[in-house]
Amino acid sequence: MKWFSRQKIKNKYPRRSLLLLAASACLLLASGCEGNGNSAQGSTTGSAPAAVSASPAAAQTPAATEAPATPSPAASATPDPISRKLAGMTLEEKIxxxxxxxxxxxxxxxxxxxxxxxxxxxxxxxxxxxxxxxxxxxxxxxxxxxxxxxxxxxxxxxxxxxxxxxxxxxxxxxxxxxxxxxxxxxxxxxxxxxxxxxxxxxxxxxxxxxxxxxxxxxxxxxxxxxxxxxxxxxxxxxxxxxxxxxxxxxxxxxxxxxxxxxxxxxxxxxxxxxxxxxxxxxxxxxxxxxxxxxxxxxxxxxxxxxxxxxxxxxxxxxxxxxxxxxxxxxxxxxxxxxxxxxxxxxxxxxxxxxxxxxxxxxxxxxxxxxxxxxxxxxxxxxxxxxxxxxxxxxxxxxxxxxxxxxxxxxxxxxxxxxxxxxxxxxxxxxxxxxxxxxxxxxxxx
Structure with missing residues (x-):
């Protein structure tokens, strides 16, 4: 079975709308391919990491001093499938x-x-x-x-x-x-x-x-x-x-x-x-x-x-x-x-x-x-x-x-x-x- 939904992601991923993210998540969950999202370490939230869609200035700040992301209610309610995948990974797997x-x-x-x-x-x-x-x-x-x-x-x-x-x-x-x-x-x-x-x-x-x-x-x-x-x-x-x-x-x-x-x-x-x-x-x-x-x-x-x-x-x-x-x-x-x-x-x-x-x-x-x-x-x-x-x-x-x-x-x-x-x-x-x-x-x- 494929690791991820077969739906083709046509838009550049950081710019996708929440609606598309929610739809992708539904398709993924329906496919039964997604892992358990409860084993995350550290600061992972239910939304995409902030700097992926944040202002470019975020990339200029040393990582150790960055504030944790604050997800929007809509993003937290319907996390996109990539965030769910990320949430199920250990630190070693991420590295x-x-x-x-x-x-x-x-x-x-x-x-x-x-x-x-x-x-x-x-x-x-x-x-x-x-x-x-x-x-x-x-x-x-x-x-x-x-x-x-x-x-x-x-x-x-x-x-x-x-x-x-x-x-x-x-x-x-x-x-x-x-x-x-x-x-x-x-x-x-x-x-x-x-x-x-x-x-x-x-x-x-x-x-x-x-x-x-x-x-x-x-x-x-x-x-x-x-x-x-x-x-x-x-x-x-x-x-x-x-x-x-x-x-x-x-x-x-x-x-x-x-x-x-x-x-x-x-x-x-x-x-x-x-x-x-x-x-x-x-x-x-x-x-x-x-x-x-x-x-x-x-x-x-x-x-x-x-x-x-x-x-x-x-x-x-x-x-x-x-x-x-x-x-x-x-x-x-x-x-x-x-x-x-x-x-x-x-x-x-x-x-x-x-x-x-x-x-x-x-x-x-x-x-x-x-x-x-x-x-x-x-x-x-x-x-x-x-x-x-x-x-x-x-x-x-x-x-x-x-x-x-x-x-x-x-x-x-x-x-x-x-x-x-x-x-x-x-x-x-x-x-x-x-x-x-x-x-x-x-x-x-």
Whole structure:
């Protein structure tokens, strides 16, 4: 049985009316899928956590000093199904939902199964070193989902499948050209088709989330990490094609994650290795880097990945991914973003060479992040999980702050009707034919 009502949530979840929430709750209760709502810990109430629909200023306040939400009588009388789901979760289950982790090897090993079954992580990311042939990949994604049986919500099964040099799928799939090649065609419809084809490809092997599109503007020719991963050097082009790709992924039922806010296109350092520093002001970012992300927010982007870049003129102490100024005040406050915020991998050199990983985990949650990407090593997942649990228990992070993030996560999983159902070994003939026909204009002779 599905973990959640099969009713499709068509509107952006924090903005739904109480009437729709009440109707959803009725459908859910009628389906018999909902767990007991009486085992909640901490400050969970019968309504959605306040900051999900509260004014952006709430994101600027350190979580430990936030006042508990005061639900309206109507919301308390008819709690929405996501709040009911949240109310039935333990603190450990909530923290687990905020972790999206990498695994070792091409099979679901003991550590991977422990992170899912015991730590109840909310998602998995696979990289090239996890991917064998098509049959091996499908077996892996199915095994990981099977390990999630009995947990509160289905897994985010995620992958970086951009096209060009950032391609994780097996050789069984027809290849996708780089974003730069697609950008040279200056065709938003083609970018939208690209999103649809990417979604069909990743979905066929068991994924439901793609870390794409790239909304970085390739404004620095010396950039070692973006380059042809960007649609181009024009904000207008990147915005138009990036939004089209995002919407194409959405149409095919795969969650797009736009990246890398506030913009990685002007860096001269690879954040996988070191911490990039950009000495731009807020006004300068607003004139270029922010434009594609602001457009994505207007188009109700489901998820935004935040980069590990230090902006000393905005926050001299913490990179964007850990900064209350950049996430809380700017992204959530000024831009009004109320969707899911995901960090870039916290085990990258930009973080671990300059900050304590446990402290970084706490800082990013206080700043307003919902999902912490911990892409490498079981010990790192353990350190992050322990740091978050301890921070709630010692009062540095309030449980109501955790509830805000988990509400957003559960709502996103519900919106896309995620399940842990196994996928069959796909026949790729039709998909590969479609990819090959679409890519012809972008393949250089």
């Amino acid at each position: 687990g939902q905020m972790l999206l982790v990498g695994i070792q090897g091409k099979t679901a090993g003991a550590e991977a199964r422990k992170m899912i079954a015991e730590d109840k992580v909310g998602g998995i990311i696979l990289y090239s070193n996890n991917v064998g042939n098509l049959k091996e990949l499908v077996q892996l994604t199915n095994a990981l989902k099977q390990s999630n049986a009995g947990n509160p919500a289905p897994l985010f099964m995620s992958v970086d499948q951009e096209g060009g040099k950032v391609s994780r799928l097996p050789d069984d799939y027809a290849t996708f050209p780089s974003n730069a090649a697609v950008g040279s065609g200056d065709n938003a419809a083609a970018a939208g088709t690209m999103g649809e084809l990417l979604a069909r490809a990743v979905k066929s092997s068991g994924f439901n989330m793609d870390f794409a599109p790239v909304l970085d503007i390739n404004s620095n020719p010396d950039n070692p990490v973006i380059g042809d991963r960007s649609f181009g050097s024009s904000a207008e082009l990147v915005t138009r094609l990036g939004i089209a790709e995002m919407q194409g992924l959405e149409r095919e039922g795969v969650i797009p994650v736009v990246k890398h806010y506030p913009g990685h296109g002007d860096t001269s350092v690879d954040s996988h290795l070191e911490l990039p520093v950009i000495n731009k002001t807020e006004a300068q970012l607003a004139e270029l880097e922010w434009l594609p992300f602001q457009a994505a927010i207007r188009e109700k982007a489901d998820a935004v990945m935040v980069a590990h870049i230090l902006y000393p003129k905005l926050d001299p102490d913490k990179p964007a991914s850990l900064s209350q100024v950049i996430i809380g005040q700017q992204l959530r406050g000024q831009m009004g973003y109320d969707g899911v915020v995901i960090t870039d991998d916290l085990t990258m050199g930009a973080i671990v060479k300059n900050y304590s990983l446990p402290a970084a985990a706490v800082d990013t949650v206080l700043a307003g992040s919902d999902i912490l990407l911990v892409a490498h090593e079981y010990k790192n997942e353990q350190a992050v999980r322990t740091a978050l649990l301890d921070s709630v228990k010692n009062g540095k992070i309030s449980e109501s702050r955790i509830d805000e993030s988990v509400y957003r996560i559960l709502a996103l999983k519900a919106k896309y009707q995620l399940t842990d159902e196994a996928v069959s070994l796909p026949d790729l003939a039709g998909l590969n034919s479609d990819i090959q026909a679409w890519r012809k204009p972008f393949i250089r002779k």
